[in-house]
Every structure is written in C-alpha cells, then in structure tokens.
Amino acid sequence: MEKTTGYASIDRPSYKYYSEDIDLKILENTDMKMYDFMKNKNKGHEEDVIYSYFGQNRTFQTFDKKVEETAKALKKYGLNEGDNITICLPNIPETMVYFYACNRIGVTPYLVDPRCSAKRIIDCMTISNSKLLVSLLDTMNKNVIANDIPADNIIVASPHDDFIKSKEKLSKSALEVKTLYTAKEKLYELKRMIKQDKKVLMQSEFMKTAKDYGVLTDSLYNPDIPAAIMNTSGTTGTPKGAMESNKGYNVTSNQIEYIAPHLKRGMTFFGYIPFFSLYGSSVGMHGALSHGIIVDLIPKIEAHKFDQIYVEKKPNIVIGVPRLYEMFPDSKYINSTDLSFAELLVMGGDKISPSKLEKINETLKKNNCKQKITYGYGSTETMMIATTVDNQNSHMEGSCGVLYPSVNVRITDRETNEELPYNQEGEIYVNTPTQFMGYIGNEEETKNFFYEDEKTNIKYCKTGDKGYIREDGVLVHTGRYKRLMKRPDGHQVNSVPIEDAINTFDEVRDCAVVGIKNAYRDEGVIPTAFIELKDKSVGKDIFKEIVSKTKEMLPGERDMALAYTLVDHIPYTINGKVDFSSLEKVKFEDIDYQIVDDPIFDGYFIKGEQPDRISFTKQKTLIKKK
Numbered sequence: 001m002e003k004t005t006g007y008a009s010i011d012r013p014s015y016k017y018y019s020e021d022i023d024l025k026i027l028e029n030t031d032m033k034m035y036d037f038m039k040n041k042n043k044g045h046e047e048d049v050i051y052s053y054f055g056q057n058r059t060f061q062t063f064d065k066k067v068e069e070t071a072k073a074l075k076k077y078g079l080n081e082g083d084n085i086t087i088c089l090p091n092i093p094e095t096m097v098y099f100y101a102c103n104r105i106g107v108t109p110y111l112v113d114p115r116c117s118a119k120r121i122i123d124c125m126t127i128s129n130s131k132l133l134v135s136l137l138d139t140m141n142k143n144v145i146a147n148d149i150p151a152d153n154i155i156v157a158s159p160h161d162d163f164i165k166s167k168e169k170l171s172k173s174a175l176e177v178k179t180l181y182t183a184k185e186k187l188y189e190l191k192r193m194i195k196q197d198k199k200v201l202m203q204s205e206f207m208k209t210a211k212d213y214g215v216l217t218d219s220l221y222n223p224d225i226p227a228a229i230m231n232t233s234g235t236t237g238t239p240k241g242a243m244e245s246n247k248g249y250n251v252t253s254n255q256i257e258y259i260a261p262h263l264k265r266g267m268t269f270f271g272y273i274p275f276f277s278l279y280g281s282s283v284g285m286h287g288a289l290s291h292g293i294i295v296d297l298i299p300k301i302e303a304h305k306f307d308q309i310y311v312e313k314k315p316n317i318v319i320g321v322p323r324l325y326e327m328f329p330d331s332k333y334i335n336s337t338d339l340s341f342a343e344l345l346v347m348g349g350d351k352i353s354p355s356k357l358e359k360i361n362e363t364l365k366k367n368n369c370k371q372k373i374t375y376g377y378g379s380t381e382t383m384m385i386a387t388t389v390d391n392q393n394s395h396m397e398g399s400c401g402v403l404y405p406s407v408n409v410r411i412t413d414r415e416t417n418e419e420l421p422y423n424q425e426g427e428i429y430v431n432t433p434t435q436f437m438g439y440i441g442n443e444e445e446t447k448n449f450f451y452e453d454e455k456t457n458i459k460y461c462k463t464g465d466k467g468y469i470r471e472d473g474v475l476v477h478t479g480r481y482k483r484l485m486k487r488p489d490g491h492q493v494n495s496v497p498i499e500d501a502i503n504t505f506d507e508v509r510d511c512a513v514v515g516i517k518n519a520y521r522d523e524g525v526i527p528t529a530f531i532e533l534k535d536k537s538v539g540k541d542i543f544k545e546i547v548s549k550t551k552e553m554l555p556g557e558r559d560m561a562l563a564y565t566l567v568d569h570i571p572y573t574i575n576g577k578v579d580f581s582s583l584e585k586v587k588f589e590d591i592d593y594q595i596v597d598d599p600i601f602d603g604y605f606i607k608g609e610q611p612d613r614i615s616f617t618k619q620k621t622l623i624k625k626k
Contacts, residue, residue: 499529
C-alpha cells in the first residue's frame with residue numbers, strides 16, 4: 001500500500017505484506033467462546049495427541065472429557081455465568097482443564113502465580129469477588145492459611161493428579177512425580193484433619209461431585225463476560241488485573257496461523273512460559289491447542305535451567321522473554337546441540353538490546369538453526385501486536401517488526417494529542433481486536449488507559465511506550481515514558497539507550513538503568529546503572545571503558561548514567577521481566593557506587609561525602625576516594 005497521507009493510522013502501510021481479505025480471515029469465527037473456537041479447530045482430530053506431561057501423552061478426546069467433567073463439578077458446586085474464580089496453578093494439565101471448563105459455563109478464571117504471597121492471592125480474590133480458589137498443593141503447604149481465604153471452599157490440585165486414575169505404564173519421571181506427591185498429599189490431608197479444616201477439598205474429591213450432575217448445558221457466548229483475568233507484569237508498579245476477551249484470544253490464534261503458515265499440526269510447543277501470564281495463555285496455550293500443536297507441559301519454572309531443558313525437550317516452537325534467550329550464547333547445552341529442530345522461536349514481554357539479539361541469532365545459526373528469533377511487541381492490555389514477516393530482517397536496528405493484521409497504531413504527541421507522521425517519535429497508541437476490556441475493580445485506571453480519536457472514533461490503548469513507525473510499516477520501540485528520568489537540573493534522560501550501550505560489552509551479563517533519589521535533595525533523580533558482570537573479578541575497572549564508550553554512543557554527556565554500581569544479580573519479577581520498581585527503591589547510602597564528574601553533583605551530595613568519581617578529563621582516569 002502506497003503512502004497517501006504520511007500518517008500510519010490512515011495509510012496502514014503494513015497491509016502491503018498481506019492479502020486484501022486478510023481482515024476477514026483474521027476475524028473469521030472469533031466472536032465465540034474460546035472453548036468452542038478451540039474445539040471447532042480440532043474437529044476430526046479427536047484422537048490426535050494434544051498435550052504431553054512428564055512423557056505421558058494425552059489425546060484431544062481425553063482432554064475434552066476432563067474439561068466436561070470439571071465443568072460439571074463447577075456447576076454442581078454452584079458456580080453460574082458471570083461468576084469469577086481464582087486459579088493459582090503452574091503449567092500442569094489441570095490449569096488448561098479449568099481454563100476451558102470455566103469458559104464452557106461462562107465463569108471467568110483469574111489466573112494467579114502460585115509463587116505469590118498469601119496476601120497477593122487474597123487481594124486478587126477480593127477484588128474479583130472470586131467464589132472459589134483452585135490452588136496448588138505446594139502453595140497450600142507453604143504460605144496459605146485456608147481460613148484466611150475469602151471463599152467457602154478451596155480446591156487443592158497437585159502435579160500428580162493427571163496420573164491418579166491412569167492404568168498406563170508411567171515414565172520414570174511421571175512415576176517419580178506420582179510417588180512424591182502421593183506422599184505430600186497424604187501429609188497435607190493429615191494436617192487438614194488435625195486442624196479440622198472443612199474448607200479444603202482435594203481435586204479428586206471435588207471431581208467426584210460431577211458423577212451425578214447429568215447433562216451439561218453450556219452457556220451462550222456473551223462478549224461482556226471476560227474470558228480470563230490476567231495480572232499485568234508490575235515492573236514499574238503494582239500489578240493490575242486485566243480482563244481479557246474471548247475474541248482477543250481467538251484473534252491472536254488466527255493471527256499466528258497467517259503470520260507463521262509453516263506451523264503444522266503435530267509439532268511440539270515448549271510449554272514453559274507460565275499460563276498465568278497472558279503471553280503464555282494466549283500466544284502459548286490457546287494458540288497451540290487451537291492448531292493441534294502438542295503442548296509439552298513444564299510445571300516448574302527454573303530460569304537458570306531453561307537452556308538445558310530446552311535441548312532435552314527439543315520443541316519445534318518456543319516463546320520466551322529476553323532473559324531466557326540471553327543465556328544461549330554462553331550455554332554449553334545450546335552450543336553442543338544441533339538446533340535444526342527449531343521451527344519458531346518467539347521473543348517478547350520485554351525489550352532487548354540489538355547487540356544481544358544479534359549474538360543470540362549468531363549462536364542459533366552456528367548451531368544449525370534455520371530460524372532467527374521472531375521478536376514481538378505487546379502488553380497484557382493489547383496481547384502481542386507486532387512481529388517480523390519480511391524475511392526476519394525488520395527486527396534489525398532496534399525494530400520489533402511489522403504490525404499484525406487488523407492492528408492499527410497511532411504515534412501520538414503526548415502534549416497535543418495530535419498524530420505524528422512517519423519516523424517521528426511519540427507515544428505508541430494501539431487499536432486492536434485483541435485489546436483488553438479493562439482493569440477489574442479499577443474504573444479510573446481503565447478510563448485513563450484508553451484514548452478515543454475524535455476524528456475517527458477509534459478507541460486506542462495508551463501504551464506508555466515511546467516509538468515511531470517507518471514508511472514500510474515497521475514499528476520501532478525506543479523505550480518507555482515511565483522510564484524517563486528527570487535529573488535535578490530538569491533534563492530528561494532515557495534509560496533504554498544507556499542500557500543498549502552498556503550491553504554491547506562482552507563482559508556485561510545484564511544491566512538496568514533507573515533514577516535514584518537520595519535523602520539530601522527533593523527534586524530530580526540520578527540516572528544510575530546497575531551492572532551484572534559475567535566475571536565478577538573484573539570489578540570496577542570496567543567502569544572506565546563503559547563510560548568512555550557510552551559517551552560516544554549517546555547524544556551527549558547529559559544523556560548518560562551518572563552513577564555506576566556492580567550487583568551480583570539484576571532483579572527480575574515473577575514474570576521474567578527486569579524489576580525496575582525494586583531498583584528505584586535502592587538508597588545511595590546502601591550501595592558502593594562511582595559517579596561521573598558533572599556539574600549536577602555540585603551541592604547534590606552532603607558536605608564531606610566524596611564518592612568515587614569517573615572523570616571526563618582527557619586522561620579518563622578514576623579519581624579514588626581519599
């Protein structure tokens with residue numbers, strides 16, 4: 001499509017990559033419940049394997065029967081259309097079963113990380129008015145007191161529930177899980193009996209209630225009932241419960257089909273990214289199950305073992321956050337394995353520096369992988385909205401790819417709300433059929449998140465991200481407005497370019513740049529680089545080189561980090577994203593840091609405080625503490 005106005009939201013330049021009827025194809029049969037969409041896609045393939053769990057394969061027919069029995073048990077319990085429940089489980093079969101069982105009867109599941117604190121679980125249940133909690137046995141054993149839960153009952157599921165009634169020969173790993181959790185469950189039931197806790201029902205007990213229910217009548221499709229509630233990542237604040245639509249999940253599945261037409265039924269999907277994240281439940285679970293792709297469930301999240309588990313499983317399709325892929329270049333497992341089995345490697349959920357992405361792709365190629373990383377952009381509020389389609393080259397130079405079909409992006413001037421033309425940086429506003437319905441229990445936040453264009457009446461999500469669109473339809477994400485730091489002199493500093501520059505050093509494993517306040521001045525923050533080195537023995541000597549090189553790569557001295565400190569590990573949230581919020585709470589007096597010589601520091605620190613300084617003099621020498 002040729003440029004006609006100079007504005008991407010009108011010209012829709014990404015459509016030149018798709019057929020003229022692409023919108024009809026993307027939206028086809030999406031106005032229905034997720035369960036119906038998924039079942040229709042698997043008609044005629046009921047005997048195909050749909051998931052694998054510790055080496056035990058299950059067919060779609062077996063899975064569908066479990067969904068029906070669970071839906072009956074939920075109805076027998078008294079749940080009705082419009083009710084909410086909280087599901088606090090990892091990637092085990094019961095997570096998928098409850099997810100679609102709820103959908104059959106019009107009940108909305110709130111998927112919550114089982115590693116959350118008891119308070120967080122209770123908060124989620126309270127704000128959603130959940131009628132039931134489905135919790136993991138390990139979670140109940142560790143940090144949840146049943147009487148504190150604001151619901152009449154708690155269903156306790158276990159990683160071994162899929163094997164309880166099975167008469168098949170179990171794999172070694174499945175047998176180990178069954179043996180371990182049979183013992184854990186007996187111990188837990190003994191504790192429950194001693195406490196006389198009548199609130200708790202084990203999964204096997206709960207499922208017995210479905211036997212005399214009779215014929216299940218599914219609810220009708222109601223677009224006003226959320227398909228699921230998913231927590232936002234909470235990297236820069238408190239997570240919020242985003243209500244996601246049935247149509248959003250279904251459209252995402254259709255988008256995958258047309259973006260990656262080489263994917264075929266019977267391929268395997270690495271079910272590692274947790275389903276309690278939108279990324280895992282939409283692009284992962286629903287996308288895979290709806291295309292007959294076998295989900296290989298990985299219930300335990302061990303980020304440090306991601307590369308090892310990946311080469312052991314050898315999945316055709318994998319999705320992950322940058323943190324997981326960043327270990328590939330130095331991984332002995334990756335670098336000793338033929339990766340020709342890989343058909344699609346998707347990265348999203350966080351920003352990655354171009355230099356790191358290039359190193360990962362070089363590693364993949366070196367180990368016989370024919371694919372590059374497909375780098376997507378999106379959020380819990382929009383699902384994934386961009387990907388790479390033009391020979392996988394549009395991700396270069398910091399871009400995150402061509403917009404998905406049916407997605408419209410408006411680059412907006414934050415001061416005037418006017419749309420900006422191609423190649424001009426502003427806030428990324430997104431209109432997509434996959435956008436969420438709002439934050440549960442938070443109408444004010446929901447209202448503030450949306451923007452309706454008065455000229456077109458198109459409703460956009462305000463992402464808070466900085467970026468621009470090129471004439472070829474490629475979206476370039478340049479950072480987050482929330483991650484802009486205002487120095488005490490009023491100058492705005494962008495964290496992302498500093499991180500990208502620091503990440504070009506081979507000695508650096510990870511870094512994060514945030515604004516830190518100190519106790520001596522109220523106005524402004526000091527842009528501070530937290531750096532994790534591969535080899536800790538290198539120490540602060542690396543600071544001289546980092547300062548010198550980043551100074552050359554950035555627009556000017558005022559756009560640099562002014563303080564530098566080494567950390568053992570960059571903190572991450574439970575969703576695998578850098579935890580900027582916790583870093584911003586660090587106090588200068590609690591860290592060993594060095595600062596750049598800069599007039600901004602005059603009068604900033606109290607008299608007598610003399611931190612190490614990295615000089616901007618020609619000699620580029622470090623001024624040591626006296």
